[in-house]
Amino acid sequence: MAFAIFILRLAICILAFPMYLLNFLGLWNWICKKCFPYFLVRLTVMYNEQMASKKRELFSNLQEFVGPSGTLSLLEVGCGTGANFKFYPPECRxxxxxxxxxxxxxxxxxxxxxxxxxFERFVVAAGENMHEVADGSVDAVVCTLVLCSVGDPQKLLREVHRVLKPGGAFFFMEHVASEPSTWNYFWQQVLNPAWYLLFDGCNLTRETWKALEQASFSKLKLQHLQAPLSWELVRPHIFGYAVK
Known part of the structure; x- marks a missing residue:
């Protein structure tokens, strides 16, 4: 299987040579940053339609983490186009x-x-370095389809833990690597290098649940599911929440 993956990856890299050349010249990242939001705004409409029930389930207990102020303070990391906004409770900050x-x-x-x-503010920063957000300042942190593309998931989770108030919660929904020895896993391995560039740093093969299990949260509720999505490659998902 490893040899087949290598040959097919090589073939795809040859076909995607212009993209790799632009990346080598330092132009691909600029193109992605400009164009990816326009692509994502359309993709998230489709994703929300197919995952609406799971998102409602995921965010159904956000209100349980409201602090003494009586209003939920929420930080969304990798907010993208704001696709999660409609699922948040009224008066949420x-x-x-x-x-x-x-x-x-x-x-x-x-x-x-x-x-x-x-709405409070929009901060331009990577999730691994949220220095503009104070320690213990938010009731909840949300991260959906983000841990697949960050450079250091463990560092991001440490930042999440830092900014959460004691007893606050981190809500997540992520696509992950498929079960080994499945055809889906095989194609994830084959396509991942080109996918990574095409989708702005997204990894098909990341086992994100392991980073969550190793993070220093006091409680973790995590479920695996096969999402009802059109693209087989990203159907394996995890979702749930972790409490500081």
């Missing part, structure tokens, strides 16, 4: 972080469509 400043205009649109929320 939302701060967004994303390393791509080109998402801001899409966030503004999402904010206008979700008047039940109190």
């Amino acid at each position: 939302v701060t967004c972080i994303d390393p791509n400043p080109n998402f801001e205009k899409f966030l503004i649109k999402s904010i206008a469509e979700n008047r039940h929320l109190q």
